[in-house]
Amino acid sequence: MLDLACGTGLNFALLEPAIGPTGAIVGTDYSSGMLARAAHRVAQHGWSNVRLLQADARTLTTEQIALPHGRLHRVLCTLGLSVMPEWESVFQRTFEMLEPGGRYAAKDLYIDQGVGY
Numbered sequence: 001m002l003d004l005a006c007g008t009g010l011n012f013a014l015l016e017p018a019i020g021p022t023g024a025i026v027g028t029d030y031s032s033g034m035l036a037r038a039a040h041r042v043a044q045h046g047w048s049n050v051r052l053l054q055a056d057a058r059t060l061t062t063e064q065i066a067l068p069h070g071r072l073h074r075v076l077c078t079l080g081l082s083v084m085p086e087w088e089s090v091f092q093r094t095f096e097m098l099e100p101g102g103r104y105a106a107k108d109l110y111i112d113q114g115v116g117y
């Protein structure tokens, strides 16, 4: 599965038991600093099924992710799309990487600037 804009890898501890021993996580982020912290977390926990990839979500390709079957089973993006100016095209691009029946989960925040607080 893909954890898009994985940051420091906070999601990994929740994902690990969910994907099981045969599952794998590809965590992508364009920040080397975030990925360094993610790598530290992965090493601390001894997760051998996590691969980290420095990539810009706006230009991410399936070739970069190097998927064994060419398509993703799952995509997760938490608090990532809202910080990407072209989030619609990022969503479209990564949604199209899913295999038929695959699932995409996104969690994010949006503050309505018109509320006035």
Ligand SMILES: C[S@@+](CC[C@H](N)C(=O)[O-])C[C@H]1O[C@@H](n2cnc3c(N)ncnc32)[C@H](O)[C@@H]1O
Pocket: 004, 005, 006, 007, 008, 009, 010, 011, 028, 029, 030, 031, 034, 055, 056, 057, 058, 077, 078, 079, 080, 083, 084
């Ligand atoms: C608020 S953090 C969320 C991190 C993580 N998903 C979480 O829930 O803890 C947003 C992340 O998006 C990454 N990011 C922002 N724009 C990006 C882009 N165009 N491509 C890849 N990563 C991006 C940032 O580097 C940062 O790690």
